[in-house]
Amino acid sequence: MPEDARYRAARRLKIARGHLDSIVAMLEKDDAYCVDVLRQLKAVQGALSGAGEVVLRGHLEAHVATASTRGDSVEIVEELMEALKYT
Helix, strand or coil: CCHHHHHHHHHHHHHHHHHHHHHHHHHHCCCCCHHHHHHHHHHHHHHHHHHHHHHHHHHHHHHHCCHHHHCCHHHHHHHHHHHHCCC
16 A cells, blocks of 8 residues: 555544544533534544545555556456455
8 A cells, every 4th residue: 555545544544533532431421411412423534434435445446446557457446346345
């Protein structure tokens, strides 16, 4: 995966971790408001989804786009189908 994609994915995961820490802290209090918890959960989902998109795009740019020049188009299609299961 390209270095910039690794950096962007890691950044999004750190954001998700921050939201998760916030959710845990909210739930450990007695006065956690359910809508606030749901809002934070949605933010975590968005950050994780964004990280997944960055990783997938990095894979497409680094491996899939160059498959035909390397002569491994069949293998890369199978790999891509496997990767899409996780998106």
